[in-house]
Amino acid sequence: MNHPENIAWLVLLLPLAAMAVILLFTRADGRFSAGISIVASLASFVISLALLAMFGLDKEANLGQYPGLTQMAFDWLAVGPLKVSFDLRLDYLSLLMALVVTGVGSAIQIYSFGYMQKDRDMGRYFGGLSLFTFSMLGIVFATNLVMLFIFWELVGVSSYLLIGHWYERAAAGDAAKKAFLVNRLGDFGFLLGILLIWGMAGTVNLEGLQNLLQRTEALGTMSGVAGLLIFCGVLGKSAQFPLHVWLPDAMEGPTPVSALIHAATMVAAGVYLLCRLYFIYTTPPAWPEPLAFLAGFSPLDFIAWTGGATALLAALMAVQQNDIKRILAYSTLSQLGYMVMAVGLASPGPAMFHLCTHAFFKALLFLAAGSVIHALHHEQDIWRMGALRKRMPVTWMTFLVGTLALCGLPPLSGFYSKDFILAAALDSHHGSPALFALAVAVAALTSFYMFRLVFVAFLGSPKNPAAETVRESGWVMTGPLLVLAFFSAVAGLIGIPEYLGGMKLLTFEGHAEGLADRLIEPFRHSPLAAGSGLAAAVIGMAAAWRLYGQAQSDPLPQKLGLLAQVLRQKFYFDEIYQGLIELTHEALARTADWLDRWIISGLGVRGAHGTTEFAGRALRLLQTGNLQTYAFLFAAGALLLLWWRLKW
Amino acid sequence: MSVGLEHYLVVSLLLFCLGLLGVILRRNLLVVYMSIELMLNAANLALVAFSRFNNRLDGQVMVFFIITVAAAEVAVGLALMVALYRRRQSAHVEDLTTLKL
Numbered sequence: 001m002n003h004p005e006n007i008a009w010l011v012l013l014l015p016l017a018a019m020a021v022i023l024l025f026t027r028a029d030g031r032f033s034a035g036i037s038i039v040a041s042l043a044s045f046v047i048s049l050a051l052l053a054m055f056g057l058d059k060e061a062n063l064g065q066y067p068g069l070t071q072m073a074f075d076w077l078a079v080g081p082l083k084v085s086f087d088l089r090l091d092y093l094s095l096l097m098a099l100v101v102t103g104v105g106s107a108i109q110i111y112s113f114g115y116m117q118k119d120r121d122m123g124r125y126f127g128g129l130s131l132f133t134f135s136m137l138g139i140v141f142a143t144n145l146v147m148l149f150i151f152w153e154l155v156g157v158s159s160y161l162l163i164g165h166w167y168e169r170a171a172a173g174d175a176a177k178k179a180f181l182v183n184r185l186g187d188f189g190f191l192l193g194i195l196l197i198w199g200m201a202g203t204v205n206l207e208g209l210q211n212l213l214q215r216t217e218a219l220g221t222m223s224g225v226a227g228l229l230i231f232c233g234v235l236g237k238s239a240q241f242p243l244h245v246w247l248p249d250a251m252e253g254p255t256p257v258s259a260l261i262h263a264a265t266m267v268a269a270g271v272y273l274l275c276r277l278y279f280i281y282t283t284p285p286a287w288p289e290p291l292a293f294l295a296g297f298s299p300l301d302f303i304a305w306t307g308g309a310t311a312l313l314a315a316l317m318a319v320q321q322n323d324i325k326r327i328l329a330y331s332t333l334s335q336l337g338y339m340v341m342a343v344g345l346a347s348p349g350p351a352m353f354h355l356c357t358h359a360f361f362k363a364l365l366f367l368a369a370g371s372v373i374h375a376l377h378h379e380q381d382i383w384r385m386g387a388l389r390k391r392m393p394v395t396w397m398t399f400l401v402g403t404l405a406l407c408g409l410p411p412l413s414g415f416y417s418k419d420f421i422l423a424a425a426l427d428s429h430h431g432s433p434a435l436f437a438l439a440v441a442v443a444a445l446t447s448f449y450m451f452r453l454v455f456v457a458f459l460g461s462p463k464n465p466a467a468e469t470v471r472e473s474g475w476v477m478t479g480p481l482l483v484l485a486f487f488s489a490v491a492g493l494i495g496i497p498e499y500l501g502g503m504k505l506l507t508f509e510g511h512a513e514g515l516a517d518r519l520i521e522p523f524r525h526s527p528l529a530a531g532s533g534l535a536a537a538v539i540g541m542a543a544a545w546r547l548y549g550q551a552q553s554d555p556l557p558q559k560l561g562l563l564a565q566v567l568r569q570k571f572y573f574d575e576i577y578q579g580l581i582e583l584t585h586e587a588l589a590r591t592a593d594w595l596d597r598w599i600i601s602g603l604g605v606r607g608a609h610g611t612t613e614f615a616g617r618a619l620r621l622l623q624t625g626n627l628q629t630y631a632f633l634f635a636a637g638a639l640l641l642l643w644w645r646l647k648w
Numbered sequence: 649m650s651v652g653l654e655h656y657l658v659v660s661l662l663l664f665c666l667g668l669l670g671v672i673l674r675r676n677l678l679v680v681y682m683s684i685e686l687m688l689n690a691a692n693l694a695l696v697a698f699s700r701f702n703n704r705l706d707g708q709v710m711v712f713f714i715i716t717v718a719a720a721e722v723a724v725g726l727a728l729m730v731a732l733y734r735r736r737q738s739a740h741v742e743d744l745t746t747l748k749l
Contacts, residue, residue, distance in 0.1 A: 625745030627680075632672045 004054060006072045008088045011047045011098060012137045014040040019130035022123055030122025031113075037126035038109045041133055045102035052095050077146070084204060088141040092502045093352065097140045097272055100356055104264035104363045105133050107480035111367050112256040114476035115374055119254075125165055129260065132158040136265040139272065145194045145204040148276075152190070152233065152269065156183045159266050163253040175252040182246040186236020193229030196222060197280075210279045217283065224285040227299030230277055231306075238270025238336050241310040245573055247333055251325040255370030258325060262332040263363035271339045271355050274303070275348040278505050300430075304344025308438045311337025313571065315445035319452070320556065320567035323380045324369045327453050331406065332362055334442060341439065342421040346430040349497065349506035350420035357413035357491045361405040364484035368399040371473045371481065372457065376466055383553065384464040385457040391470045394478040396458050398485040403454055405488045407447040407537045411519055415533070416492030418443065419522040422529035436529075440536045447540025455548040463552065493518050656697035663690035677729055677739040688718055 018040035022033040073087030088094075109129055116122050135158050138151030157180075164176030198204050201218040212218045219226050234240065239247040247267070251258055261267060285298035314333030321327045335358050342351035372388060372395060373380055389396045405412035408419070422443075425436035462468045472478070495518070500506045522530040547555055557564040566572070622633075663686055670683025692711045699707025733739050 627741045627744065628672050631668075635668055635672065 003072070005051070005090055007047055008051055008090060008141065009072060011044045011051070011102065012088065012134065012141060014044045014047075015130040015134040015137065019127050019134060022127040022130065027123035027127065030116075030119070030126075033123035033126045034109075034113050034116075037130045038106065038113065040130060041102060041106045041109050044133070044137070045099070045106050048095065048098045048102050051090065052099060055090055055095065081202065082198070082204070084144055084146045086147060087143050089143040089206070090141075092500055093272075093275060093506065094140050096352070096356065096496070096500065097268075098137060100268075100359045101133065101136050101140060101264045104359050104484070105129075105136075105260065107484055108256050108260050108264070108363060108367065111259075111370070111477050111480040112254075114474055115256050115370055116254060121165070125162070125254070128158055128161045128165065129257075132162060132260060132265055136269065139269050143206055145197065145206070145209075148206075148273070149187075149191065149194055152237070152273075153187065155237070155266055155269055156180060156187070159183075159250070159261060162257040162260075163250045165254055165257065166252070169252070172252040175246075175249040179246040179250050182243050183236040186232050186234070186243050189229045189232020189235075191233075193226055193232065196226050196229060200226070206276070213279060213283050217286075219280075219283060219286075221286045221288045223280070223283045224287045224294065224297075224299055225291070227281050227285065228302060230273070230280065231299060231303055234270035234274055234340065235306070236270075237273070238267050238340060239310075239333055240270070240306050240336065240340055241313055242573075244310060244314065244333050245577060248326055248329045248570070251323070251329050255325065255366060255373055258329070259363045259366035259370070262329070262366060263359040267332065267336055268355055268359060271336065271343070271351055274340065274343045275352050275506065278343065278348045281343075281346075282505070300344045300346060302344070304341050304432070304435060307337045307339070307341030307344055308435050309337070310334070311341060311442045312438055312445075315442045315449070316567055317570045318449040319445060320554075320564050321449075322382055322554070324372065324382050324385075324453065324457060325366070325380055327382070327449060328362070328365050328369060331365075331446065331450065332358075334446060335362070335406070338418065338421050338439065338442070341435060342424055345421075345424040345427065345432070345435065347420070347424035347427075349500050349503075350417065350424055352500055352506060353420055353496050354417035356496055357405070357417040357488070360484055360491050361402045361412075361414060361488040364398060364402040364481060364488050365406065367477070367481055367484065368395050368402060371395045371477050372399075374477070375470045375473055376464075379464070379466065382453055382457040384466075386460045386463040387458070387468075388470065389458045391468075392472045394472060394481060398478075398481040399458065400454065401485040402488055403450045407450055407541065408443060408533055409537055410522075410534070411493065412489050413487075413492035416518075416522060419526070419530050419533055420497070422533050423522075423526035426526060426529050440532045443533050444536035444540040444543075447537040448544045451541045451544035452548045455544060456551065460550060461552075653697055653701045657694060660690045660694040660697065663687075663693065675740050675742065677732075677741055677744075680741060681725060681729070685718065685722070688714070 015037075018037045021036055026033045026036065073085050075083060075085045077084040109126070112125070112129065116125055119125060132155070135151050135154035138154065139148055142148035142151060160176045160180040163179050164172050166172045167176070194204065197209065197219070200220060200222055201209055201212055203209055203212065209218075217223070235243045247262075250261060253261075281298070281300050281303075285300075287294045311334045314330045314337060318327050318330035318334065321330060335354070339351040339354050339358070342348070342354065372385065372392065375392060375395075376385065379385070401412065405414040408415040410416075422436065422439055425431045425439050426433075557568075560567075569575070624630075667683045667685075667687030667690060670686065671680055674680050674683060692714055695707045695711050695714075699705065699711075729739065732744075736743060738744075
């Protein structure tokens, strides 16, 4: 083979082929379909590994400077000067992301084989998983904005299919619709952004656009608007405030789907997009005349504060949730807020690093939670669990590893990636002390709600008869847990920052060689960030132990009163949106209905019909059939004409 | 008193109005038909009068044609009326309203 990079097409197309085979031929046989899907996913993973070994780790290939494109490509669309070609982009970023997607995805698929064993629609489920993997890989390898947008929408479709997998349940159907519609809202802005960039710069090719923006100010005064519009897509897909409402509801899907959405795909797509298009934000921001009041702000400021607000709000909401999956969902929101904030602080590298580590430990946490739910026959309330530690040792140990990683305790992965973000907030040039304080507060809250979950569900005494007789899940489910736990533990130390640093835009502060160096790097590079992050985690854990160590029921509602109620109801966002929709959308619908009923149908259609019919009825009276009446009328008409002509 | 064009025209007008009133008011189909002939002849009279006063003959030639055609028309009209009477046993215009909606 002269062009070994062409095997990247296999990574992309294998899941698609698996989906096609499953949906067309083998859907009825769930176990066989599962096998096809898992094999395809694993093969994609292995090929991604091979690609990484061939190009990513090869210093001479220098993908950071010259991203590789597959030699095999085809023109998908050519309209005038616009050319959209389908080829795959290989650089450090896409190779890493492909590894995360296929790796974590494979673990989740294997786990699903155990989790969905009794589901009669297992074939359809695995078809959906394959489609999801394919769409996400499409985003990862995309070389132009059009291709990116197509796969972006495909991710939306496949998430709709999977969230609504148990469509017989009304809640699942509603959640799927909600996720789809909220995403559409953000995608609308994204599409406008793409059109704007195409219109101003004349190209949708990422590489071409980047070169163009380096040389000229192709976006002119619209650079700020373009940045914000692109960010709109991220708002929807990565569930940032104010479009975060779909993510917790998406918990209605099967638990492995939640793991997939929250870890490797979907929400990661938003952050990946920001990193991929980060060069747009490096141009000096300029605003058109009507938005002149924004002068002095850059889109990055909006991004940073949106991320910070999401992180804080979601962490607060998580404190008072009782559903094990919902706690994890809000924790994902909060961590996504961190990543988006990091991009906003001009540090896309740390955001990407956190995305990778988060993919490992969040997938682990969801799968472990799924193991608990599965063992307890779909019980999700943490106040009906308790003392699972002794009965489910593997789940317990892995969940603990995931929790510690999420809370950011060294030497687990979360500590290192979170530390980079905290350090970015402290940075004298781009940082902001307010955001740093916020991020530390969120770290403390994270630790608090995660250990609340651990203490209530896994320690203490059984709060439910079923929790006393529960049994550990089978190896199909615990195996992926162990693998993910291993990576959650070490992902911070295997050199992802150095690897990503090969890309010019994703460079990291500080440099470390060797394992021992990496272990202590955060303390050397930014001791304040590392120290406060660690302190926040410990404080949160201690507070959780004090309140929930032996609790039989939640003591917080009594202590906080109304505030706890507000937190439990998620700040009433759903209700506020409901009201807003009724005020605007419903009012519009009612006006349109009134117009349709009375103006168009009443006046227009029925009016024309009524007038004609009435005139007809009146004129019918003239048709007597009597010859002499006609003769008389004729004569009278002739006389009238005569008189009228002679008068003038 | 010499007889001028206006006298002829007034007679023609009176004849026409008589015919028209007959068409509008009389019930019997035969009488209505005769009234129509009256109106036709009123027009003939006017034509002949104009022709005479203009010293041109084409008006009178026209009248010959009209009389010929009217004779043919009467033959067709009377035949229709006889057929109608045979079918309906009536020659009254009030009875002939089947064209009404």
